[in-house]
Amino acid sequence: MxxxxxxxxxxxxxxxxxxxxxxxxxxxxxxxxxxxxxxxxxxxxxxxxxxxxxxxxxxxxxxxxxxxxxxxxxxxCGKCNKPTRVAKKIADDRYYRACKKCGEIIDK
CATH class of the missing domain: 2.30.30.30 (SH3 type barrels.)
Structure with missing residues (x-):
C-alpha cells in the first residue's frame, strides 16, 4: 500500500x-x-x-x-470554527489547504 x-x-x-x-x-x-x-x-x-x-x-x-x-x-476551520472539507489553493507557487466554506487558507 x-x-x-x-x-x-x-x-x-x-x-x-x-x-x-x-x-x-x-x-x-x-x-x-x-x-x-x-x-x-x-x-x-x-x-x-x-x-x-x-x-x-x-x-x-x-x-x-x-x-x-x-x-x-x-x-x-480556524476562522469560521465549523467542520469543513478541504480545498486546494495556490499561493506563492505552492498548494495550501483551504476551507471550502469561507475560503480561508488553513496552513500558512
Whole structure:
C-alpha cells in the first residue's frame, strides 16, 4: 500500500463524524498515512490491561486513545470554527489547504 496524503495533519482540530464519540472535537496527536489512521486527543478511549513492568510498577488498567480511520474525521476551520472539507489553493507557487466554506487558507 503506497503512502497517501491525508486531509488532516498533526496539530489540526478535527470533528468526529461517526462512532461512539460522534459530534466531539479534538486535536490530532498522531497520523499514520500508510494505514490512513489518526489519533485524536480524548476520542476513542480504550482500556488496556497491563502487567507490572519497570516503567509501570503497579500495572493495572490504563486508559489510552486508539486510532480511528481518517475518513471518520473532518477538519475544523480556524476562522469560521465549523467542520469543513478541504480545498486546494495556490499561493506563492505552492498548494495550501483551504476551507471550502469561507475560503480561508488553513496552513500558512
Amino acid at each position: 503506497s503512502q497517501q496524503k491525508l486531509h488532516v495533519r498533526k496539530g489540526d482540530t478535527v470533528y468526529i463524524l461517526t462512532g461512539k464519540d460522534a459530534g466531539k472535537k479534538g486535536k490530532v496527536l498522531q497520523v499514520l498515512p500508510s494505514k490512513r489512521k489518526v489519533l485524536v486527543e480524548g476520542v476513542n478511549v480504550v482500556k488496556k490491561h497491563s502487567r507490572p513492568t519497570r516503567s509501570i510498577p503497579q500495572g493495572g488498567i490504563i486508559e489510552k486513545e486508539a486510532f480511528i480511520d481518517s475518513s471518520n474525521v473532518m477538519l475544523v
